[in-house]
Amino acid sequence: MNELLSGTKPLRGRAAIDLRLHPFDLATTARHWGIEDPAAALRVHAILGGAPGYRNLSNVSPPQTSEEVDAWVTATVLDPRQALFSGSEAEYLLREDPKFTGSALHYAIINAVANGATSPAKIGGLLEQPRSSLARPIDALVAAGYLRYETDPLWERRPVITVADPIVRFHNLITVPQRDLVETGQSAEAWQRSRPTFVARILGPHFESCGRAWLRGQADPALRGNAGLVTGTVVNDRKGQAKHEIDVIALDKRSGRATISLIGEAKATVTQRSMGDLDRLDRLKEVLTEHGHDTASTLLALFAMEGFQPDLVGTARRRGDVLLVDLPALLDLGDPVVVPR
Structure with missing residues (x-):
């Protein structure tokens, strides 16, 4: 379509607007598919993304629990008879x-x-x-x-x-790695073998991206402060001689020095987030300070698929600089568990 409006084409110069249609976010996808369970919605979004047209290509009812996702996967994206299936x-x-x-x-x-x-x-x-x-x-x-x-x-x-x-x-x-099993009618076995790969290399990174997307577009703008960018990064710990990944960081960078509004971790694990996760964020804040960045008003955020342990929730409420976001909050089904004062 772009080429119709460029070069020597007859419509060159006739464009009135350049409108980019982006995929649905996690919350919109859940509503579009009619999935009320947050865990099931996250998994469907991690597999298909937010393209709305995929809904019409599926002749199987959407999963309403995380347990139903297994049967839904084998009946749609891992079924060679279905439109959502593709070998490549x-x-x-x-x-x-x-x-x-x-x-x-x-x-x-x-x-x-x-x-x-x-x-x-x-x-x-x-x-x-x-x-x-x-x-x-x-x-x-x-x-x-x-x-x-x-x-x-x-x-x-x-x-x-x-x-x-x-x-x-x-x-x-x-x-692709399980093509032989899938094409011989053994989709359930193929999915079972692929579950560790799905959790580690698809669900985990996708949950991180959903956390960043939530902070950019759905969260209270005050949580981002003056940050112009929300992304992920890597920081070197000179004392510990280690390299740490930061899943979510909101910052404003000028002249090589960044003002950090928020640093956070997003973990799609089956265990609740604990005080150990908050301790790690405290250390990452110290490392960023050692690198010369401004962390005076930095918030610490934890995004959790399975919620938070009670002692972590209590500490977060007392401190006032900690944000705890669970999966329902990412889908606009509730407020964050703890919001900084």
């Missing part, structure tokens, strides 16, 4: 896009990113290609919306590349 979703999409017709390299790059390669150097290592030869195809995939390319705000030379569409990630990590 990214390859199909690239064939449909005239800019990438016949490009095996583009498909290989998407596959590498889905399997954990988050930088040009790592992608080149998996594909046995020099990093310099991948710059243009990666840029093309980012421009077309297949990949996201972000720069770590605290370490501007550290790129973070991810797959933009969750269903492409699911097909590369789950469907």
Whole structure:
């Protein structure tokens, strides 16, 4: 559609608006699918993302509990007879896009990113290609919306590349490795074998992204302070000689120094968050201060799929600088468990 309005095309210069239609967020997807259980909604969103059209491609009732997700998966995305199934979703999409017709390299790059390669150097290592030869195809995939390319705000030379569409990630990590089982009618076995991969490499990272999306668009703007950016980052602990990932950080960076409004962790585990998680955030705040960043008014946030232990809730309420967000709050089904004073 963009090409109809550019170059020598008759409609060049006739565009009145450039409107980007983004996928639904977690809360909107749950309402669109009619899923009231937060755990089930999170899993469906992690598998399919927020494209509303997928709802019409499913002739199976949406799961209403996390236990029903297993049967729903095997009857939809892992059933070769269903429209939601694809042996290679990214390859199909690239064939449909005239800019990438016949490009095996583009498909290989998407596959590498889905399997954990988050930088040009790592992608080149998996594909046995020099990093310099991948710059243009990666840029093309980012421009077309297949990949996201972000720069770590605290370490501007550290790129973070991810797959933009969750269903492409699911097909590369789950469907393709289990293709033989799926295509021979053993979808339940394929899903059972894939559960650890789903939890660690799909559900976990997706829950983190949902936490960041909530803070950007649904949370009280006061929680972000003057932060212009909400993302994730990595920080080096010079004393402990360790590197720590920060799942959620809200900051405003000027002249190399950042003012940190919030740092947080988002964990999609079956255990409740504890005081140990809050202690870790306290340490991360100290590390950021040691790096010269302003943490004087930094809030500490914990996002939990299964809630929080009572002693953590009590401590958070007494301290006044801790935000506790559970899964219902991410779906606009309630307020955060604890909101900073």
